[in-house]
Amino acid sequence: MNGNHSGSTRAGTGGRTPMEPKADRETVRRHNLSLVLRTVRDQVEATRAGVAARVGLTRAAVSSLVEQLIESGFLSESGKTFSGQAGRPGTVLKVARTGLAGIGVEINVDYVAVCVVDLAGTDRVRLVEHLDNRGAEPAEVFGRAARIAARALASATEQELRPVGAELALPGLISGGSVLHAPNLGWTSVPAETPFAEALAALRPGPPALPVRSENEANLAALAELWFGGLGDVRSFLYLTGEIGVGGALVLDGELLRGANGFAGEIGHVSVSDDGPLCRCGSHGCLEQYAGQAALLRAAGLDERAGAAGMAELERRARAGDDAALAALSGAGRALGRALSGAVNLFDPDAVVLGGVYRPLMPWLGPPTGAELEARVVSGLWSPTSARLRASSPAADAARGAAALVVQDVLADPVAYAPRPPA
Amino acid sequence: MNGNHSGSTRAGTGGRTPMEPKADRETVRRHNLSLVLRTVRDQVEATRAGVAARVGLTRAAVSSLVEQLIESGFLSESGKTFSGQAGRPGTVLKVARTGLAGIGVEINVDYVAVCVVDLAGTDRVRLVEHLDNRGAEPAEVFGRAARIAARALASATEQELRPVGAELALPGLISGGSVLHAPNLGWTSVPAETPFAEALAALRPGPPALPVRSENEANLAALAELWFGGLGDVRSFLYLTGEIGVGGALVLDGELLRGANGFAGEIGHVSVSDDGPLCRCGSHGCLEQYAGQAALLRAAGLDERAGAAGMAELERRARAGDDAALAALSGAGRALGRALSGAVNLFDPDAVVLGGVYRPLMPWLGPPTGAELEARVVSGLWSPTSARLRASSPAADAARGAAALVVQDVLADPVAYAPRPPA
Structure with missing residues (x-):
């Protein structure tokens, strides 16, 4: 049921063990074409020699694979470089832009x-x-x-x-x-x-x-963050996206954790307060009711259906020091911190990334969220100034x-x- | 930092891909010795022929591996069986009892x-x-x-x-x-x-x-449940153990989820109530303060340091219909259900297993816990009567x-x- 993505390219695959039959020649070649293509994509100035050194195949094998990838339109050649290898210049390979x-x-x-x-x-x-x-x-x-x-x-x-x-x-x-x-x-x-x-x-x-x-x-926003967000060494993180609802996702060792039925990550419906307001999901006191877009706008005295324009106004007011806006953000930050501290206690991630409408609001959401994390996470690894709590990248959505x-x-x-x- | 268990036998290992160098003969033989030993352990009446069919090696190869395992004291022979294979009886192999x-x-x-x-x-x-x-x-x-x-x-x-x-x-x-x-x-x-x-x-x-x-x-209790608890097809579950504290663990696809620093699973310090009592961890309103052993005993009017004898008395009183005991269990069940519903929304497990002091108390804890799960889990897959909520096995600790x-x-x-x- 994994949101249709149970295919081999999505999940962490099991190991090929020594007693399995050898992959046939065609399977190996297809695999190696993929490997060479991805290696070129990941390098700044890829050359045949550089790719060969990186993937552990012979220069001749890589050249043959590269030719096939060029013929099929996946790679193109682009100038010469002396970088990386001594002596002769290499032709720079690029993943096709078309x-x-x-x-x-x-x-x-x-x-x-x-x-x-x-x-x-x-x-x-x-x-x-x-x-x-x-x-x-x-x-x-x-x-x-x-x-x-x-x-x-x-x-x-x-x-x-x-x-x-x-x-x-x-x-x-x-x-x-x-x-x-x-x-x-x-x-x-x-x-x-x-x-x-x-x-x-x-x-x-x-x-x-x-x-x-x-x-x-x-x-999908969490995968974008993983691939394009500049997370560095961070491979396990909780991702929260503030929208009308509050979405969440968990990435573990660079793989999305989808759960037994594909429903993992629903942090928007983690309960923040026992007898809080009724949520659209049917439960009470869900995080969305404290830190969703409508709740934020309402708490700041703005029209809760004002959408993107309303959120821009909220940011403007916060920047101007408006009391209601600051109180709304502080309250939402505390609610986020409470829900996140439970999630961090359960999951022990390297980082928590806040995206969607939260990204531009981090100057005001970050401190109260971080204070709750510091008070409630039992590992003691979290603090309001920790780089573990961060805004999402604008390049990732x-x-x-x-x-x-x-x-x-x-x-x-x-x-x-x-x-x-x-x- | 994984609690010292970052070795290859503990974590989910990455796949061996076709372009890696072939494992050498000795590595393959050691792997196959392990495979045969584990296969014998997992079968009721293992024979050389049955093991060979199961692992995909030749009968001759398996016989050679079995001889080495017998010589080294890992396996022993034990009678004959006709089961499984037509024709001649096979010698039953057992994992050594000494x-x-x-x-x-x-x-x-x-x-x-x-x-x-x-x-x-x-x-x-x-x-x-x-x-x-x-x-x-x-x-x-x-x-x-x-x-x-x-x-x-x-x-x-x-x-x-x-x-x-x-x-x-x-x-x-x-x-x-x-x-x-x-x-x-x-x-x-x-x-x-x-x-x-x-x-x-x-x-x-x-x-x-x-x-x-x-x-x-x-x-470790969760691993015992996975290996000896009779969970059937359940491969992803949340495990809670009630003790003086409330411990937790997450098992995902048959692997323990340890977290980035080895600290995952701390459900005992998930906050149940915003301004609840101070916890020993320094936070407020942690699940332990509502559903730990001391909280249960205290709420039932028993000495909170009465330990195992006190818990036996609590069970006796609940069985006799004592109002304070029933109210204590109902309150603890609701707190468990609230903390668990957040965890289930985040992690989407196949099951939740309650162990430790909770196991004998499930007749009273189960219904209020299940009612909270039904009300708060957004997938709608949980109900008070669901087999997804279960007591731990007495064989697992x-x-x-x-x-x-x-x-x-x-x-x-x-x-x-x-x-x-x-x-």
């Missing part, structure tokens, strides 16, 4: 964000539209998202990019291509992948329909994570996606 | 429990002494534990068992052989492995000193888990422990 790509479509409660990512992971197209999806029929919401996605695909085509799949990022429990439960959209058991794929195909009668998959938006997940599948087995058959 | 073993020593706040486990995982010696370790000097506590362990080792010797290592189970944050923080013992930065090893060696001047390692007791962890290392590489050099 050709295969991925598209990510985040459908959230009050916005839709679309991102197209190329094979190098660069975000080449970005579209964000603020709108209110609450109360709208799912068909209408998917229609809106498909129109924005179609515009992004047109921009991608102009840049000679060809997305091979779309990944939906949705604010709720996702399983088997459907939204099982998205309290803030008011959706229960709503099919997502098929309606979106059909709406998009209707807008693009020419090209073959894009395969569509779906995943929880906080999970759910739409980019979604698009990069499509690209990751291409990189994991380029032969399966090769636009031209290998020679 | 020889190498492990010893686990749980030092808790008001008891010490010692267990010796043989290669088959059977607990062959058990000793439990109720005593009060609060306020005692660490040296005295390790001396007590060593005396009990020495008696268990004498019983093991009588049964021709030879433990090759001792594992300490301790109620606190463990790292680098020390107790970093054990609030209910009042210990901070107390070395554990060396003082225990020395105290034990002083009591046994003859044999070579046992290697000693240490781990959090809830982690921290001392047995500790002993079995030592045995697991033997099974992972029997050659490293072979009492007689292989022929």
